[in-house]
Amino acid sequence: MEEIIIYTDxxxxxxxxxxxxxxxxxxxxxxxxxxxxxxxxxxxxNNRMELMAVIEALKQLKRKDIPIKVYSDSSYVVNGINIWIHDWIKKGKIKKNYDLWMKLYNLKKGFKKIEFFHVKGHNGDRYNEIADRLAVKGSQMYDLLVDEKNLD
Incomplete structure (x- = not known):
């Protein structure tokens, strides 16, 4: 079966x-x-960057009808999008990272089938390790980094 696999960090x-x-x-x-x-x-x-990894990955996808599996070593992201988000929205209680949670939630709704899975970090999973190295690389682009507080 065709599917898109995504590892984020x-x-x-x-x-x-x-x-x-x-x-x-x-x-x-x-x-x-x-x-x-x-x-x-x-x-x-760190939590904002975990969320950004998933958001930016999903924004890369042109087709919405292919099943997607997202793997993250962040329990915050996986539990948040699989379990907590529905109560947060219903109760109006997203206290931290509201902007990113809403972006992720709305992106998720646009896909026909998308699943989120937790993978243990720094445990030898090849693609999780690559995602980790990419995240560190992103954080080290000092001269190119935008102050997140100056966005929007």
Whole structure:
């Protein structure tokens, strides 16, 4: 059966500090072809970069009718989109990263079949390791990084 497989990861150096750099990375696979994407921001958080990895990966997809499997080592992302998001929206209680959760939620609704799975990070999974390296690469593009606080 045809399907798109996506591995995502986020990274943030000095995550709790006032000044930091974060990055996201993703590996997209379809019919034996592999595409890698990455990017980054200044003054962000690890959770935001985990969400950005999935959002940016899904934005790459032109077809909405092919089944998609997304693998992330972030329990925050996987549990958030599989379980918590529905109650958050119903109760109006998305306190953190509201903008990114809504982007991901709306992107997800546009696909015919999309599933999210948790994979243990830094455990030798080839594509998770590649996504991790891409996220770190994104966070290290110092001169190109945009301050996330200056977006929108």
């Amino acid at each position: 986020g990274a943030c150096a000095n995550n709790q500090e006032k000044e930091n750099t974060g990055g996201y990375g993703a590996v997209l696979m379809y019919k034996g072809k592999i595409k890698e994407i990455f990017g980054g921001y200044k003054n962000t958080t």
